[in-house]
Amino acid sequence: MLRLQWFITKIQEEVPLKIKFKDESWEMKWLNLLVKWFNPNFMTSFTTVIGYTVYFTSRKFVESNPQQAMQILTHEAVHLLDTKRFTFPIFAFLYLFPQILVVFALLFPINYYFLLCLFFLLPLPAPFRAYFEARAYAVDLTLGRHEAKNIVRYFVNWDYYRMLPIEQYAENLLHHCEVNPDMTIKKILAIYKQVHLK
Numbered sequence: 001m002l003r004l005q006w007f008i009t010k011i012q013e014e015v016p017l018k019i020k021f022k023d024e025s026w027e028m029k030w031l032n033l034l035v036k037w038f039n040p041n042f043m044t045s046f047t048t049v050i051g052y053t054v055y056f057t058s059r060k061f062v063e064s065n066p067q068q069a070m071q072i073l074t075h076e077a078v079h080l081l082d083t084k085r086f087t088f089p090i091f092a093f094l095y096l097f098p099q100i101l102v103v104f105a106l107l108f109p110i111n112y113y114f115l116l117c118l119f120f121l122l123p124l125p126a127p128f129r130a131y132f133e134a135r136a137y138a139v140d141l142t143l144g145r146h147e148a149k150n151i152v153r154y155f156v157n158w159d160y161y162r163m164l165p166i167e168q169y170a171e172n173l174l175h176h177c178e179v180n181p182d183m184t185i186k187k188i189l190a191i192y193k194q195v196h197l198k
Helices: 002-012 026-035 059-064 066-086 088-096 099-107 112-121 127-143 148-156 167-179 183-196
Strands: 018-021 048-050 053-056
Touching: 002 066, 002 183, 018 059, 026 048, 048 066, 053 059, 053 066, 059 066, 066 088, 066 127, 066 183, 088 099, 088 127, 099 112, 127 148, 127 167, 127 183, 148 167
Parallel strands: 018 053
Antiparallel strands: 048 053
């Protein structure tokens, strides 16, 4: 647990990280109502980042599995530093694009053509989401947390709303991010190794 706390402190030197828990968060319970129809394991199997807050599934999980929690946080730290680089509004928009465009359907009282924006509810490919997740999952590959074939299924199935539904494209993107880590990924891996070796 001490390593995890130290790792959190090191990440907080980069961004104003907060740790919360889904089973204690009313925000996550509300969000679960929106996503559980395509991701029924959202509350129990996925850690989520919103802004600079990381929502682990539960406090019990983190306390029982501090090493695994640190590896998960290494993945999430990529999202945290990407949020810092792009700013939260831009990162969030890109991550949720194109599905975020469905909000324009709310303008239908102005003009009924805005109802065409309901089209964006479809599981259309989400290239920015795929890019951001490929960067974070490249860290998982480097740490040996997952095999590439298991990660690719996240891109093509419903967990991330079929963000890149062609396996070959997902494999190529993941491979590119793994073999060409940028400074953000290198920084996070260096922090992890520094803490892990203590």
